[in-house]
Amino acid sequence: MAPNSVVVTLEKAENISLIEVNDPSGARSKFQEKQRSASPKQFTWLLLLKAHRAAACIPWLATSLFTVFGLVKKRIASSDSNEEDPRYKGRLYVFIKVFLAVSLIALVVEVFAYYNEWDLSAVNPWEVPNLVQWCYMSWLSFRVEYVAPMIVTLSKFCIVLFMIQSADRLVQCLGCFWVKLNRMKPVVEGEPFDIEDGSSFPMVLVQIPMCNEKEVFEQSIGAACQLDWPKDRFLVQVLDDSDDELCQRLIREEVLSWKEKGVNIIYRHRFIRTGYKAGNLKSAMSCEYVKDYEFVTILDADFQPNPDFLKLTVPHFKGKPDLGLVQARWSFVNKDENLLTRLQNINLCFHFEVEQQVNGLFLNFFGFNGTAGVWRIQALEESGGWLERTTVEDMDIAVRAHLHGWKFIFLNDVRVLCELPESYEAYKKQQHRWHSGPMQLFRLCLPQILSSKVSSCKKANLIFLFFLLRKLVLPFYSFTLFCIILPLTMFIPEAELPAWVICYVPIVMSILNILPAPKSFPFLMPYLLFENTMSVTKFNAMISGLFQLGSAYEWVVTKKTGRASESDLLSLAERESKNQNEDKIQRRLSESGLEMLEKMSEQPAAMKSKKKKANKIYRKELALAFLLLTAAARSLLSAQGIHFYYLLFQGLTFLVVGLDLIGEQVS
DSSP: OTOOOEEEESSSTTTTOOEEEETTTTHHHHHHHHHHHHHHHHHHHHHHHHHHHHHHHHHHHHHHHHHHHHHHHHHHHTTTTOOOOOOHHHHHHHHHHHHHHHHHHHHHHHHHHTTOOOOTTTTTTTGOSHHHHHHHOOOHHIIIIIIIIHHHHHHHHHHHHHHHHHHHHHHHHHHHHHHHHHHHOOOOOOOOSSSSSSGSSSEEEEEEEEESSSTTTEEEHHHTTTOOSOOOEEEEEEOOOOHHHHHHHHHHHHHHHHHHTTTOEEEEEOOTTHHHHHHHHHOOOOOOOOGOSSEEEEOOOOOOOOHHHHHHHGGGGTTOOTTEEEEEEEETTTSSSSHHHHHHHHHHHHHEEEEIIIHHHHHHHOOOSSEEEEEEEEHHHHHTTTSSSOOOOOHHHHHHHTTTTTTTEEEEEEEEEEEOBHHHHHHHHHHHHHHHHHHHHHHHHHHHHSSSSSSSHHHIIIIIIIIIIIIIIHHHHOOOIIIIHHHHHHGGGGOOOOOOIIHHHHHHHHHHHHTTSSSGGGHHHHHHHHHHHHHHHHHHHHHHTTTOOOGOOOOOOOOOOOOHHHHHHHHHHHHHTTTTTTHHHHHHHHHHHHHHHHHHHHHHHHHHOOOOOBBOOHHHHHHHHHHHHHEEEHHTTTTTTHHHHHHHHHHHHHHHTTTTOSSSSOO
């Protein structure tokens, strides 16, 4: 027998229950030693294989970084030197710059102390070798005794506000779940109007306020004129505040074309745009013929209701003399246009699905959205009508009507098509108005709320929930906690924020926000980071409105793109074809296209030669980006994992927004 052979003896071969291996020469141990000797070689080859794969990613990473830096360089080079209105920077921008400068100095000192291994915690002050180390030791002592307690107190205050606001949001979500579970929704009392008897339909006024809305005026007027309601029972008011003569002519001719079709429509133009939208609506309601109408529908220039809009909303007023408003939900034609519109869609879906629906069903009150709603004219008149005192005239009239005892209904299943701002510039200005206006209104309405005859519960809901918690507390703690205190705690480790405040609770709240828009779950993290990025704009707007600063009174019309034009023209043609007017529609569209081309050719040469709009750079967001990235670098010295990743990604988000790389790009 060979010295390395192995004898295998099988007993009970039919069952093969026992195998005995005779290895007198130790062949098995030699084989195991051979395997062990081969393992290092295999491990080396495995490492080399992984290193090869990692090296293959280096060119891709280098190319990606080169592309990103090239895009950033191009964006900065093509930016406007006067990129941002000084009113949107102000003292907050100066504060952030000073904070950034101090943070950079602190980072240099901490890195120097770290690499020189200065451990001065147990050193006697009289044994410190030099003046520099003595100054550093004095700073550590001062930081522990005085600075850290103040930061801890402020952070605890913000955390309490954070948890209260989170609890409020959780309660609203539970209310929405209860509504869905029980299939609760407003119902129409009694039978609808008699279709055969046109006089049974109430008189409805349809108002379309607009200002230089070249992109969307045609589709909005067309949608309003196509409403399925007796022609002699509704009037369309086109309220034009445009200062562009070409736009005025186009809108006027559009109105005339519908008037020739038998639609009851009026064109009104104001030469002086006092009071912005509120002044426009107030002027229209002062017309003598308005007294003949019972309800008024308000549709902004980019809103296109379905033909059955009035038949789905107006019947809810029947048998409810205390009902003042029926609000419909918005639906967005461009929600998938870019990342910015996707993130806006998440916010607004939660607003309508949860906030408006729950408040409407359980409280009979919510903030009027300014459009896609039907008002009882009597409710407007008894509440004081449209006032020009704030930039949120819709919220103003809603609060005053609520204080006068009027009830509201929200219809979640009635949707009106509109569009979202596609550029960050337009979205930023819109959010500034939406968050400064409520604070103006709160200052003005607080005495009226306190002296009103409504119940104490309604007063408490208006003051503490509607205004303070949802309009003031939310932007305050978002900016203070995540943009100021968190980076500050990286340089003051004694005041470190717990991980559940930084990560777990915000993620849970973001998930709750996304539930009404389940298709947006892949955008959970971008949504969380972007909302924190927008907190600086909302905080600045809130402060402007609360203290009556200059930018709080500015009204900027949100830029429209007219994304729905093609689809709306097709749907318009389909609806007209049902009425056997296909030839007329095709001829009208062709004529309007020729007229548009002719009028565009009449524009002054100076307008045609106007320079392209330069890209914007938002310095406030850029300063916060560098501040958060500096704090992230400092967190590496303390080995704070979750804090580092949050600060890193949040800083990069601020960088992207500050360079205007989100939303519609300017070429």
